[in-house]
Amino acid sequence: MSFLQSIKNTVRSRSIHVSYVNVGSCNGCDIEVLAMLAPRYDIEQYGIYVHNNPREADILLVTGAFTPQWEDKLKSIWDKIPEPKAAIAIGNCPISGCVFNRRGSFVDPPVAKHIPIAAEVPGCPPRPTEILNAVLSLAPVVFKDYEEKQQ
Amino acid sequence: MGTSITYYLQEMLRGEWLRKFLFVKTAPYETPPHFRDYPRLTGKECNRCLNCMMICPTPGAIEVLKTEEGWNPVIYPGHCIRCGLCVEACPEGVLMSGRILESQFYENTGYSYTFHLTVDTTRCMRCGNCSVACPINKEEDPQLAAGGTGANDEVIMRVKGGELQILHEEKCTGCKTCEETCPNSAIRVARVIEAIHVAEEEG
Ligand code: SF4
Ligand code: SF4
Ligand code: SF4
Ligand code: SF4
Numbered sequence: 001m002s003f004l005q006s007i008k009n010t011v012r013s014r015s016i017h018v019s020y021v022n023v024g025s026c027n028g029c030d031i032e033v034l035a036m037l038a039p040r041y042d043i044e045q046y047g048i049y050v051h052n053n054p055r056e057a058d059i060l061l062v063t064g065a066f067t068p069q070w071e072d073k074l075k076s077i078w079d080k081i082p083e084p085k086a087a088i089a090i091g092n093c094p095i096s097g098c099v100f101n102r103r104g105s106f107v108d109p110p111v112a113k114h115i116p117i118a119a120e121v122p123g124c125p126p127r128p129t130e131i132l133n134a135v136l137s138l139a140p141v142v143f144k145d146y147e148e149k150q151q
Numbered sequence: 152m153g154t155s156i157t158y159y160l161q162e163m164l165r166g167e168w169l170r171k172f173l174f175v176k177t178a179p180y181e182t183p184p185h186f187r188d189y190p191r192l193t194g195k196e197c198n199r200c201l202n203c204m205m206i207c208p209t210p211g212a213i214e215v216l217k218t219e220e221g222w223n224p225v226i227y228p229g230h231c232i233r234c235g236l237c238v239e240a241c242p243e244g245v246l247m248s249g250r251i252l253e254s255q256f257y258e259n260t261g262y263s264y265t266f267h268l269t270v271d272t273t274r275c276m277r278c279g280n281c282s283v284a285c286p287i288n289k290e291e292d293p294q295l296a297a298g299g300t301g302a303n304d305e306v307i308m309r310v311k312g313g314e315l316q317i318l319h320e321e322k323c324t325g326c327k328t329c330e331e332t333c334p335n336s337a338i339r340v341a342r343v344i345e346a347i348h349v350a351e352e353e354g
Contacts, residue, residue, distance in 0.1 A: 092232060099232065
Protein backbone atom coordinates (compact mmCIF):
# COMPACT_ATOMS: atom_id res chain seq x y z
CA MET A 1 0.00 0.00 0.00
CA SER A 2 1.39 3.37 -0.93
CA PHE A 3 2.00 6.00 1.71
CA LEU A 4 -0.50 8.31 0.10
CA GLN A 5 -3.14 5.62 0.16
CA SER A 6 -2.59 4.93 3.87
CA ILE A 7 -3.00 8.63 4.63
CA LYS A 8 -6.21 8.66 2.62
CA ASN A 9 -7.45 5.59 4.50
CA THR A 10 -6.76 7.19 7.88
CA VAL A 11 -8.40 10.44 6.95
CA ARG A 12 -11.43 8.81 5.38
CA SER A 13 -12.00 6.52 8.34
CA ARG A 14 -12.14 9.54 10.68
CA SER A 15 -14.25 11.79 8.53
CA ILE A 16 -17.34 10.45 6.85
CA HIS A 17 -19.76 12.99 5.51
CA VAL A 18 -23.32 11.85 5.39
CA SER A 19 -26.07 13.44 3.40
CA TYR A 20 -29.65 12.30 3.62
CA VAL A 21 -32.58 12.43 1.29
CA ASN A 22 -36.20 11.66 2.00
CA VAL A 23 -37.84 10.18 -1.10
CA GLY A 24 -41.28 9.92 0.46
CA SER A 25 -40.99 8.55 3.98
CA CYS A 26 -43.29 9.47 6.86
CA ASN A 27 -40.40 11.38 8.48
CA GLY A 28 -39.93 8.76 11.21
CA CYS A 29 -36.60 7.55 9.86
CA ASP A 30 -35.41 11.14 9.39
CA ILE A 31 -36.11 11.74 13.07
CA GLU A 32 -33.97 8.73 13.95
CA VAL A 33 -31.15 10.09 11.79
CA LEU A 34 -31.56 13.33 13.72
CA ALA A 35 -31.46 11.43 17.01
CA MET A 36 -28.02 10.11 16.08
CA LEU A 37 -26.77 13.69 16.45
CA ALA A 38 -28.00 13.88 20.04
CA PRO A 39 -25.40 13.43 22.81
CA ARG A 40 -26.66 9.94 23.72
CA TYR A 41 -25.63 8.45 20.37
CA ASP A 42 -23.33 11.28 19.31
CA ILE A 43 -22.52 10.28 15.74
CA GLU A 44 -19.86 12.99 15.50
CA GLN A 45 -17.61 11.24 18.01
CA TYR A 46 -16.98 8.70 15.24
CA GLY A 47 -16.14 11.44 12.80
CA ILE A 48 -19.42 11.20 10.95
CA TYR A 49 -20.92 14.52 9.97
CA VAL A 50 -24.50 14.87 8.86
CA HIS A 51 -25.16 17.69 6.49
CA ASN A 52 -27.09 18.18 3.35
CA ASN A 53 -24.86 18.75 0.42
CA PRO A 54 -24.42 15.80 -1.89
CA ARG A 55 -21.27 17.30 -3.40
CA GLU A 56 -19.51 17.03 -0.03
CA ALA A 57 -20.99 13.68 0.93
CA ASP A 58 -19.45 10.21 1.06
CA ILE A 59 -22.54 8.34 2.12
CA LEU A 60 -26.12 9.00 1.09
CA LEU A 61 -28.83 7.91 3.52
CA VAL A 62 -32.04 7.28 1.63
CA THR A 63 -35.35 7.18 3.49
CA GLY A 64 -38.77 6.77 1.96
CA ALA A 65 -40.63 4.54 -0.44
CA PHE A 66 -39.78 6.45 -3.63
CA THR A 67 -42.64 8.60 -4.85
CA PRO A 68 -42.98 9.41 -8.60
CA GLN A 69 -41.59 12.94 -8.12
CA TRP A 70 -38.18 11.44 -7.38
CA GLU A 71 -37.97 9.53 -10.64
CA ASP A 72 -35.33 11.85 -12.16
CA LYS A 73 -34.18 13.70 -9.05
CA LEU A 74 -32.70 10.93 -6.93
CA LYS A 75 -30.43 9.83 -9.75
CA SER A 76 -29.15 13.37 -10.19
CA ILE A 77 -28.41 13.68 -6.45
CA TRP A 78 -26.56 10.36 -6.61
CA ASP A 79 -24.54 11.54 -9.59
CA LYS A 80 -23.49 14.69 -7.73
CA ILE A 81 -21.77 12.74 -4.96
CA PRO A 82 -18.07 12.39 -5.72
CA GLU A 83 -16.43 8.95 -5.75
CA PRO A 84 -15.89 6.97 -3.56
CA LYS A 85 -19.51 6.89 -2.46
CA ALA A 86 -22.15 4.58 -1.08
CA ALA A 87 -25.86 4.72 -0.45
CA ILE A 88 -27.63 3.19 2.55
CA ALA A 89 -31.36 2.48 2.56
CA ILE A 90 -32.73 3.52 5.95
CA GLY A 91 -35.91 1.86 7.13
CA ASN A 92 -38.39 -0.51 5.57
CA CYS A 93 -39.65 2.01 3.02
CA PRO A 94 -36.69 2.02 0.61
CA ILE A 95 -36.41 -1.77 1.02
CA SER A 96 -39.99 -2.90 0.55
CA GLY A 97 -42.27 0.14 0.60
CA CYS A 98 -43.42 -0.89 4.09
CA VAL A 99 -47.06 0.01 4.83
CA PHE A 100 -47.24 2.33 1.81
CA ASN A 101 -46.71 -0.44 -0.71
CA ARG A 102 -50.34 -1.27 -1.34
CA ARG A 103 -52.39 -1.95 -4.40
CA GLY A 104 -53.11 1.33 -6.15
CA SER A 105 -50.43 3.35 -4.37
CA PHE A 106 -47.92 5.30 -6.42
CA VAL A 107 -44.71 4.43 -4.60
CA ASP A 108 -42.08 2.52 -6.53
CA PRO A 109 -39.84 0.62 -4.12
CA PRO A 110 -37.22 -0.72 -3.71
CA VAL A 111 -34.90 2.25 -4.08
CA ALA A 112 -32.21 -0.21 -5.23
CA LYS A 113 -34.02 -0.18 -8.60
CA HIS A 114 -33.07 3.47 -9.02
CA ILE A 115 -29.61 3.91 -7.50
CA PRO A 116 -27.12 1.29 -6.27
CA ILE A 117 -27.71 0.58 -2.58
CA ALA A 118 -24.75 -0.74 -0.59
CA ALA A 119 -26.51 -1.56 2.67
CA GLU A 120 -30.01 -1.78 4.06
CA VAL A 121 -31.15 -1.04 7.60
CA PRO A 122 -34.59 -2.56 8.20
CA GLY A 123 -36.96 -1.23 10.82
CA CYS A 124 -39.89 1.12 10.99
CA PRO A 125 -38.02 3.18 12.00
CA PRO A 126 -34.62 1.56 12.62
CA ARG A 127 -33.02 2.47 15.94
CA PRO A 128 -30.27 5.11 15.85
CA THR A 129 -27.77 2.45 16.97
CA GLU A 130 -28.70 0.30 14.00
CA ILE A 131 -28.18 3.16 11.55
CA LEU A 132 -24.91 4.06 13.25
CA ASN A 133 -23.67 0.47 13.04
CA ALA A 134 -24.54 0.33 9.36
CA VAL A 135 -22.59 3.52 8.59
CA LEU A 136 -19.62 2.40 10.68
CA SER A 137 -19.43 -1.08 9.21
CA LEU A 138 -19.99 0.04 5.63
CA ALA A 139 -17.49 2.89 5.55
CA PRO A 140 -14.28 0.80 5.84
CA VAL A 141 -15.51 -1.63 3.20
CA VAL A 142 -16.23 1.07 0.66
CA PHE A 143 -13.52 3.60 1.35
CA LYS A 144 -10.50 1.53 2.40
CA ASP A 145 -7.82 1.35 -0.32
CA TYR A 146 -10.28 2.90 -2.76
CA GLU A 147 -7.67 4.18 -5.22
CA GLU A 148 -5.72 0.91 -5.22
CA LYS A 149 -8.86 -1.09 -5.81
CA GLN A 150 -9.68 1.13 -8.77
CA GLN A 151 -6.47 0.25 -10.58
CA MET B 152 -7.81 36.34 37.39
CA GLY B 153 -4.20 35.25 36.97
CA THR B 154 -4.74 32.37 39.37
CA SER B 155 -7.83 31.09 37.60
CA ILE B 156 -6.03 31.07 34.21
CA THR B 157 -3.16 29.10 35.74
CA TYR B 158 -5.69 26.81 37.35
CA TYR B 159 -7.36 26.07 34.01
CA LEU B 160 -4.05 25.60 32.21
CA GLN B 161 -2.86 23.21 34.94
CA GLU B 162 -6.12 21.29 34.76
CA MET B 163 -6.12 21.02 30.97
CA LEU B 164 -2.54 19.91 30.68
CA ARG B 165 -3.05 16.92 32.97
CA GLY B 166 -2.51 13.76 30.95
CA GLU B 167 -5.73 12.20 32.17
CA TRP B 168 -7.77 15.22 31.08
CA LEU B 169 -6.16 15.33 27.66
CA ARG B 170 -6.71 11.62 27.15
CA LYS B 171 -10.38 11.96 28.03
CA PHE B 172 -10.80 15.02 25.88
CA LEU B 173 -9.34 13.36 22.81
CA PHE B 174 -10.30 9.73 23.06
CA VAL B 175 -13.22 8.97 25.37
CA LYS B 176 -16.42 7.94 23.63
CA THR B 177 -19.93 7.47 24.88
CA ALA B 178 -20.53 3.93 26.02
CA PRO B 179 -22.10 1.90 23.22
CA TYR B 180 -25.82 1.92 23.58
CA GLU B 181 -27.17 -1.55 24.26
CA THR B 182 -30.74 -2.17 23.19
CA PRO B 183 -32.60 -2.99 26.42
CA PRO B 184 -34.28 -6.43 26.36
CA HIS B 185 -37.74 -4.97 26.97
CA PHE B 186 -37.68 -3.13 23.63
CA ARG B 187 -39.94 -4.68 21.04
CA ASP B 188 -37.79 -6.29 18.42
CA TYR B 189 -38.57 -8.54 15.49
CA PRO B 190 -40.82 -11.25 16.95
CA ARG B 191 -38.97 -14.44 17.81
CA LEU B 192 -40.27 -17.97 18.16
CA THR B 193 -40.87 -19.24 21.68
CA GLY B 194 -40.81 -22.87 20.57
CA LYS B 195 -44.50 -23.46 21.31
CA GLU B 196 -46.52 -25.26 18.70
CA CYS B 197 -48.29 -23.21 16.05
CA ASN B 198 -51.83 -24.36 15.23
CA ARG B 199 -51.96 -22.54 11.90
CA CYS B 200 -54.92 -20.35 12.77
CA LEU B 201 -53.25 -17.50 10.80
CA ASN B 202 -54.38 -14.88 13.35
CA CYS B 203 -50.88 -13.44 13.17
CA MET B 204 -51.06 -12.98 9.40
CA MET B 205 -54.55 -11.53 9.58
CA ILE B 206 -53.70 -8.85 12.13
CA CYS B 207 -50.38 -7.80 10.61
CA PRO B 208 -50.70 -4.23 9.28
CA THR B 209 -47.79 -4.48 6.87
CA PRO B 210 -47.82 -6.20 3.48
CA GLY B 211 -45.50 -9.17 3.29
CA ALA B 212 -44.19 -9.03 6.88
CA ILE B 213 -45.27 -12.43 8.17
CA GLU B 214 -46.06 -15.80 6.67
CA VAL B 215 -46.89 -19.10 8.28
CA LEU B 216 -44.74 -21.64 6.48
CA LYS B 217 -44.04 -25.32 6.76
CA THR B 218 -40.46 -26.26 7.54
CA GLU B 219 -38.86 -29.46 8.78
CA GLU B 220 -39.91 -28.62 12.34
CA GLY B 221 -43.53 -28.11 11.28
CA TRP B 222 -45.60 -25.00 10.72
CA ASN B 223 -44.17 -21.79 12.05
CA PRO B 224 -44.53 -18.09 11.39
CA VAL B 225 -41.66 -16.44 9.54
CA ILE B 226 -41.00 -12.69 10.00
CA TYR B 227 -39.39 -10.68 7.22
CA PRO B 228 -37.27 -7.71 8.35
CA GLY B 229 -37.53 -4.99 5.75
CA HIS B 230 -41.28 -5.44 5.86
CA CYS B 231 -42.02 -5.96 9.58
CA ILE B 232 -42.50 -2.73 11.54
CA ARG B 233 -42.01 -4.40 14.97
CA CYS B 234 -45.49 -3.41 16.09
CA GLY B 235 -45.93 -6.64 18.04
CA LEU B 236 -49.57 -7.14 17.05
CA CYS B 237 -48.89 -10.69 15.85
CA VAL B 238 -47.40 -11.51 19.25
CA GLU B 239 -50.56 -10.26 20.94
CA ALA B 240 -52.94 -11.92 18.52
CA CYS B 241 -51.42 -15.39 18.64
CA PRO B 242 -53.56 -17.61 20.87
CA GLU B 243 -50.76 -20.14 21.37
CA GLY B 244 -47.95 -17.84 22.44
CA VAL B 245 -45.80 -18.94 19.51
CA LEU B 246 -44.16 -15.53 19.12
CA MET B 247 -42.46 -13.24 21.59
CA SER B 248 -41.07 -9.74 21.44
CA GLY B 249 -39.96 -7.48 24.28
CA ARG B 250 -42.26 -7.89 27.25
CA ILE B 251 -45.52 -8.06 25.31
CA LEU B 252 -46.36 -11.57 26.51
CA GLU B 253 -45.67 -10.68 30.16
CA SER B 254 -47.77 -7.53 30.12
CA GLN B 255 -50.53 -9.35 28.28
CA PHE B 256 -50.50 -11.95 31.02
CA TYR B 257 -50.56 -9.47 33.90
CA GLU B 258 -53.13 -7.18 32.36
CA ASN B 259 -55.38 -9.91 30.94
CA THR B 260 -55.65 -8.29 27.55
CA GLY B 261 -56.24 -9.87 24.20
CA TYR B 262 -58.19 -9.60 21.00
CA SER B 263 -61.61 -10.85 20.15
CA TYR B 264 -62.98 -10.75 16.68
CA THR B 265 -66.22 -11.37 14.88
CA PHE B 266 -67.06 -11.47 11.21
CA HIS B 267 -69.56 -9.23 9.57
CA LEU B 268 -71.27 -10.21 6.33
CA THR B 269 -72.57 -7.58 3.96
CA VAL B 270 -74.64 -8.36 0.90
CA ASP B 271 -74.99 -5.80 -1.83
CA THR B 272 -78.60 -6.46 -2.80
CA THR B 273 -78.25 -4.65 -6.10
CA ARG B 274 -75.50 -7.05 -7.18
CA CYS B 275 -76.75 -10.25 -5.54
CA MET B 276 -78.54 -12.53 -8.06
CA ARG B 277 -79.94 -14.87 -5.36
CA CYS B 278 -78.06 -17.75 -6.94
CA GLY B 279 -77.28 -19.24 -3.56
CA ASN B 280 -73.73 -20.21 -4.49
CA CYS B 281 -72.43 -18.70 -1.27
CA SER B 282 -74.79 -20.62 0.99
CA VAL B 283 -73.96 -23.88 -0.76
CA ALA B 284 -70.23 -23.32 -0.64
CA CYS B 285 -69.96 -22.11 2.96
CA PRO B 286 -68.25 -24.85 4.99
CA ILE B 287 -70.25 -23.97 8.12
CA ASN B 288 -73.50 -24.29 6.20
CA LYS B 289 -72.34 -27.72 5.05
CA GLU B 290 -72.04 -28.80 8.66
CA GLU B 291 -75.30 -27.23 9.78
CA ASP B 292 -77.42 -28.44 6.90
CA PRO B 293 -75.93 -31.19 4.69
CA GLN B 294 -79.08 -31.14 2.61
CA LEU B 295 -78.51 -27.53 1.59
CA ALA B 296 -74.96 -28.34 0.61
CA ALA B 297 -75.93 -31.37 -1.42
CA GLY B 298 -79.14 -30.30 -3.08
CA GLY B 299 -79.12 -26.53 -2.96
CA THR B 300 -82.36 -26.38 -0.99
CA GLY B 301 -82.68 -26.63 2.74
CA ALA B 302 -85.22 -25.89 5.39
CA ASN B 303 -82.81 -25.54 8.26
CA ASP B 304 -82.61 -22.15 9.93
CA GLU B 305 -79.33 -22.92 11.64
CA VAL B 306 -77.26 -22.00 8.58
CA ILE B 307 -75.32 -18.75 8.27
CA MET B 308 -77.16 -17.58 5.18
CA ARG B 309 -79.56 -18.87 2.60
CA VAL B 310 -81.81 -17.70 -0.16
CA LYS B 311 -85.33 -17.48 1.17
CA GLY B 312 -88.33 -15.54 0.00
CA GLY B 313 -86.49 -14.14 -3.00
CA GLU B 314 -83.58 -12.67 -1.08
CA LEU B 315 -80.36 -13.77 0.51
CA GLN B 316 -80.92 -13.76 4.25
CA ILE B 317 -78.13 -13.67 6.77
CA LEU B 318 -79.36 -15.76 9.68
CA HIS B 319 -76.38 -16.60 11.88
CA GLU B 320 -73.57 -14.21 11.24
CA GLU B 321 -71.94 -15.15 14.55
CA LYS B 322 -71.12 -18.65 13.24
CA CYS B 323 -68.94 -17.35 10.43
CA THR B 324 -65.27 -18.31 10.70
CA GLY B 325 -64.03 -15.76 8.19
CA CYS B 326 -62.87 -18.26 5.59
CA LYS B 327 -64.17 -16.00 2.77
CA THR B 328 -65.29 -18.99 0.70
CA CYS B 329 -68.52 -17.14 0.01
CA GLU B 330 -66.64 -14.10 -1.26
CA GLU B 331 -64.63 -16.27 -3.59
CA THR B 332 -67.60 -18.27 -4.84
CA CYS B 333 -69.90 -15.36 -5.48
CA PRO B 334 -70.07 -14.83 -9.25
CA ASN B 335 -70.97 -11.16 -8.87
CA SER B 336 -68.82 -9.96 -5.93
CA ALA B 337 -71.99 -9.27 -3.99
CA ILE B 338 -71.03 -10.64 -0.58
CA ARG B 339 -68.25 -9.25 1.57
CA VAL B 340 -66.75 -10.57 4.77
CA ALA B 341 -65.31 -8.04 7.20
CA ARG B 342 -63.40 -8.91 10.34
CA VAL B 343 -64.23 -6.70 13.31
CA ILE B 344 -61.48 -6.68 15.90
CA GLU B 345 -61.86 -5.55 19.47
CA ALA B 346 -59.19 -5.24 22.09
CA ILE B 347 -60.59 -6.86 25.21
CA HIS B 348 -59.63 -7.19 28.81
CA VAL B 349 -60.56 -10.76 29.67
CA ALA B 350 -58.00 -13.42 28.94
CA GLU B 351 -60.60 -16.20 28.63
CA GLU B 352 -62.18 -14.64 25.57
CA GLU B 353 -58.85 -14.11 23.91
CA GLY B 354 -59.15 -15.04 20.29
S1 SF4 C 1 -44.59 -7.26 14.48
FE1 SF4 C 1 -46.30 -6.21 13.41
S2 SF4 C 1 -45.49 -5.81 11.34
FE2 SF4 C 1 -44.13 -7.35 12.26
S3 SF4 C 1 -44.99 -9.31 11.57
FE3 SF4 C 1 -45.90 -8.88 13.59
S4 SF4 C 1 -47.84 -7.83 13.14
FE4 SF4 C 1 -46.60 -7.77 11.25
S1 SF4 D 1 -51.41 -16.78 15.38
FE1 SF4 D 1 -49.95 -18.13 16.42
S2 SF4 D 1 -50.86 -20.18 16.29
FE2 SF4 D 1 -51.94 -18.87 14.78
S3 SF4 D 1 -50.81 -19.20 12.86
FE3 SF4 D 1 -49.89 -17.40 13.84
S4 SF4 D 1 -48.19 -18.21 15.06
FE4 SF4 D 1 -49.48 -19.95 14.51
S1 SF4 E 1 -66.69 -16.46 5.31
FE1 SF4 E 1 -66.74 -18.69 5.20
S2 SF4 E 1 -67.83 -19.28 7.08
FE2 SF4 E 1 -68.25 -17.08 6.77
S3 SF4 E 1 -70.19 -17.06 5.61
FE3 SF4 E 1 -68.51 -16.96 4.11
S4 SF4 E 1 -68.20 -19.12 3.52
FE4 SF4 E 1 -69.38 -19.12 5.41
S1 SF4 F 1 -73.16 -16.07 -4.33
FE1 SF4 F 1 -73.27 -13.83 -4.54
S2 SF4 F 1 -74.89 -13.48 -6.06
FE2 SF4 F 1 -75.11 -15.59 -5.33
S3 SF4 F 1 -76.59 -15.45 -3.61
FE3 SF4 F 1 -74.52 -15.31 -2.72
S4 SF4 F 1 -74.13 -13.12 -2.58
FE4 SF4 F 1 -75.85 -13.37 -4.00
